[in-house]
Amino acid sequence: MIEPLGDFGDDELRAELHRVAEWIASYKATIEERAIVPVVGPGDIARQFASEAPQKGASMDEVMRELDALVMPGIVHWGHPAFLGYFGSTSNGPALLGEMIAAALNVSAMTWRTSPAATELEGVVLSWIREMMALPDSFMGIVYDTASVALMHALAAAREVAGSEIRKRGLVGRADLKPFRVYASDQAHSSAEKAMIVLGLGEENVVRVRSDESFRMDVKELERAIADDVAHGFRAMAVIATVGATSTGSIDPVPEIAAVCEARELWLHVDAAYGGALAMLAERRDVMAGVELADSVVVNGHKWLFVPLDFSALYTRRPEVLRSVFALTPEYLRGDSDAEGAVDYMDYGIQLGRRFRALKAWMAIRAFGREGMEARIREHCRLAELFAGWVEEESGYSVAAPVTMAVVCFRYEPAGLDRDGCDALNERIIESVNAGGDAYLTHTTLRGRRVMRIGVGNVLTQERHLQHAWRRIRDEGERLSQS
Structure with missing residues (x-):
């Protein structure tokens, strides 16, 4: 039991780490024997817990017993080798250890000064992934939690390019701004609508473009949709192309889509959250054809790069735009963000506190x-x-x-x-x-x-x-x- 002040003593911490290590090893060793989905209904798990926070602390014996008795019966075992839902993934040994060490270090990778190693290792890992995906060196990367959040950031940058001083003046009462439109195939991820909701642009302004017989975006339909919207007073803002669609794994014709975006001066975002990893194989480099023409690209480490949830790498060849949208240094961090030549990742996203996600990916x-x-x-x-x-x-x-x-x-x-x-x-x-x-x-x-x-x-x-x-x-x- 933890004393009212302080933490585990050294010996107790070591003993409990051994206990948890044994628990994890036993879980991994027996996962195939477990039923993948629990036989529970909504509320079955929660009602077994006390309705109020405990006044007194419990021993780790009690805590671990409750973990086994109350939590584990409601777990879906995503790591089971016969779990074939969604994009199957697993928490492998090296990355699992990295997650544990990151939790022990508990640093915030918001600026270089707050954690030089976390910041620079993030850059190293992002450069490795960029090289494995055959992306040009001109693409800068940043780690977010999921591709949905990465897309929201990419579309925020696209909105700034398409609009006028939106960061400063916002959208309310802007008679000078036409309604923005974003285009994605009927197979693209639902995060497009969520991003538009968050950005105040409205889910109705995601135009779903029909896909062809192979479930790839029909580029002629894209061109027609853009032309029709422009004729009716909308401002075409961005196109989302997909490399590895959620339903089918289909690959949009990125080079042709990029040509449309260049002609129309639209931001091109490529969702390669799943399929980007396939470009690691020399015989499948074709899946990323044309991606070098995109303004932003996302690849999820927790899908096919064998990194546990969560790890999503956004790359952009226009990092200055992303920074112009999100860089905002409060007074209490001004001394932390003036290291010459350093990258402060807080300037490229909405988060200030940032987990040391790069460690598990590196491991x-x-x-x-x-x-x-x-x-x-x-x-x-x-x-x-x-x-x-x-x-x-x-x-x-x-x-x-x-x-x-x-x-x-x-x-x-x-x-x-x-x-x-x-x-x-x-x-x-x-x-x-x-x-x-x-x-x-x-x-x-x-x-x-x-x-x-x-x-x-x-x-x-x-x-x-x-x-x-x-x-x-x-x-x-x-x-x-x-x-």
Whole structure:
């Protein structure tokens, strides 16, 4: 138990660290034996806790018992090798250790002076990732928590370029400003609307551009949408192109989109949160074709660079614009932000206090090396292609979108069932498989139809896990189609 003043003593801290290390190691060793999803309903976890904060402190024995008894029964085990939902990821050993050390150091990487090592290691890690993604050296990087927040910052910069003194004068009562419009494909992430809400530009001003048969943005439709908006008094502000769409992993034609943006003087943001990592593979550098023409690019370390949540790297070739929007030094930090030649990352975002996120990324990259990371990404792509092959070979099943990365969308359409019935059946298959606890997949909607979806990204996922998931899907499909 911690005394009213102070912290653990040295010996107690060492003992508790050993305890937690054993707990983590045991969890990792037994994760495959656990049901992926808990059998709980809303409120089941919270009602087991006291309604008021405790007056007296508890021993760590009690705290750890409550962790096991009250918290763990409600955990979804994202690190399970058969967790194939969303963009599968995992908390690997090196990065996990980095997260622990960062918490122990507990520094704030807001200015160079507040933590020279955290600031400069962030720069080192960002330069490594930039090089691995084949981005030009002219792109400066900054670490945020998620791609959604990174996009908000990128669009804030785009808004400043498109408007007039918006940082200083704002938007209210500005008769000199036309309504701003941002363009993204119908497959792009929903963070576009959220960013526009936060920036005061309105979610209705995100124009969703139709995608082609391969779920890539239709550039002619983009050109038509921009021309129509301009003719009706809107100010086209930015285009969001996607490299690795959330539903399908599709890749927008970035070079063609960049040409439109250049002609119209629009900010081009490339959401490569998922797909950017694929450019590490020499044979797949094509996925980032044209990205060097973008104004900003985001890559998520916690998707396919094997960094635990959260770590999102935003790159921009116009860092001076980002800084012009967000740099604001309060008096109490003026002495901390005048180191010559130093980068103060607080000037490039809304946050002042900033976690030492770079440490876990550095430890993961340093431990795996490029070869190790590339091998894992290549294996994930192989597994996805293998799974897609099984789907195509099975009667009644079909792949619903081109497999460009490690995401497979597929659908079951047994004979004699109409399309609406197939929608319901596919949803029921997902629910039934997930309820079993030994595999997990998600759904999406493509061209108005419900499809099943898997994403391979966990370093622990092997062929046998996909074989088991596929067997469960087929078994449930057969059972439910006959009921």
